[in-house]
Amino acid sequence: MSEFSRVDRLKNEERETPIVKDKKPSKPKKKRKTFKRIILVLLALLIIFAVFSIYKLFSLSDDIHAPLNRETSSYRNSPVSHLSGYPISVVIFGVDSDSERGLAGGERSDAIMLLSINPKKKTTMMVSIPRDTRTEIVGYGTVEKINHAYAYGGPDMAVDTVENFMGAPVDHYVAMNMDSVKLLIDSVGGVKVKSNGTFTVKGIEFVEGETYHMDGDTALKFIRSRYEEGSGGDNGRQERQQLVLESLATKMLSPSGLLHMNTVFDTLGDNVKTDLSSREISLMALRYYGAKNNIEKYQLEGEDVVLEDGLWYFIPNTESFYDIQSKYLENLELQ
Template sequence: MGSRLDKKSTKKKRKWVKVLIISFIILFLAVGAYAFTVYNSLKGAVETMHKPLEREKSEKREEDVSLKQGTPFSVLLLGVDQRKNDRGRSDSIIVLSVNPNNNSVKMVSIPRDTRTEIVGKGVQDKINHAYAFGGVEMSIATVENFLDIPIDYYVQINMEGFKEIVDSVGGVTVQNDLDFTYEGVHFTKGQLTLNGEKALKYTRMRKEDPRGDFGRQLRQRQIIEGVIKKGASLNSLTNFGDIFSALGNNVRTNLTFNEMVTIQSKYKSASNSMEQTQINGGGTKIDGVYYYMVPAEEKQRITTMLKEQLEIK
């Protein structure tokens, strides 16, 4: 019974983790210059978050990324289910590409069960196993090989940090269009202010929504927008220490503080246009194991789109 409950809980986490990892990177794009002037209050959190990669740059880039010159860049967002005495797996994998020249951000979600070569392991396996085998480094190498694009930065999020981050901005306000009850909480129609725990439940519900996944994704976007709105509202937001403490406790990235400042300055307008893309494919079983198979033409479509966004050949 315990095992079944654990699997159910893990499945629920996957439904909302995208809200957390997207919120993190957008928060840096949207909070405004003031947040980055209080370096002393953020120093400890930034130092805790920062974890550089062993490599200097991607082998798929001919020239280094220059954030000061506005080079389009990519970020691998990993939502990790960390367990005691276990590295865990990356239950959510999103490639985010930012282009300040066309003022846009494009996000591609890679299904966790996607079958591909695990670079450094020499096997065909589920793409999320790359993290279990070799952590962030192997995950980056595998995603680069799968999509044939460079990964310039990474952001790793501990999924348990979702509630803490929402609470750190003082909760979020959403406009709910469906009256429903989920896990003991009644969500009425109209404007709602949600704390971290309620926001988590708000994004989990699917079965009672006639729109199914579409309705759930709508609520997830509402939470993202709510975090952005609070982060950008400098008149009402005074607890930057709490926000960055929450991020410091739950985030690891190779972005430095100075790079975050530059992104805020040079790339902020890109957050105004965000496009989410799913990778189309189908499920199958090989030797009794379920995999998500991506056709070659679909993979090429995604690769072409991302290369255009990153302005690389």
């Protein structure tokens, strides 16, 4: 057989040999339908959750909204724009509210914390002001403990007094019944906090550096401790307030915290007052969320003294005060 005949025969065999392509197994229609149903259910749940959140937020706004008697801070030329995401200053008052006036006034603020929140830098500065700090009570005409301002004139007088003391704007306030901290912590299933000291309070022992999962009752005892040996007095208590507040805020904004949203909203409605509207709360949640991951905590340094009136006062150290004030204004981009 010639070479050409052999080549022709091989070509003919190649043509006659069928080429079989591997076929990928098609997904069963039943599985595809099940997957689509799951997606639809998840989308429906997401829509229901969003609608419910909006409804609860606006309902909550009616319960907690208590505007200040002013248009803007006297330390601002104009109100800050939440839509543009400008740095803002917020003061939190922790009030043991047993009076008939409730959070409107009549009780002293047990805890005072200032927050400057910068969404551009994604930084938050938290400053604790000792409740016994001696300062002018703006609008009352006296010089006494700063925590008296809330009792005398509610949020308006307390905000004006804190602004005057700090020499910095306070754009918004949040007043919270201290007992609500216990309820909020329980509503989100507890919080994890690392102890800043070794001490025992009401039968509960804490060891410095150890992390504890606290329910509301335990956390409140942890916060309020100041006389127990090893608790660190007022400075230790202020630091514990910061630690618990930070942990609570983180838990409330976590996926597990959102699952308890209904209980959280109900608790807030009964125990919180703020000048923020529902729209502002929504915008701030979006614009300022990133700043929660970088929180710097500060406490004023100074000394406790007994003055001629026989009362204990906290007198801030001048150098420490101006250093913290400068950093606070810097985070607000006002310096």
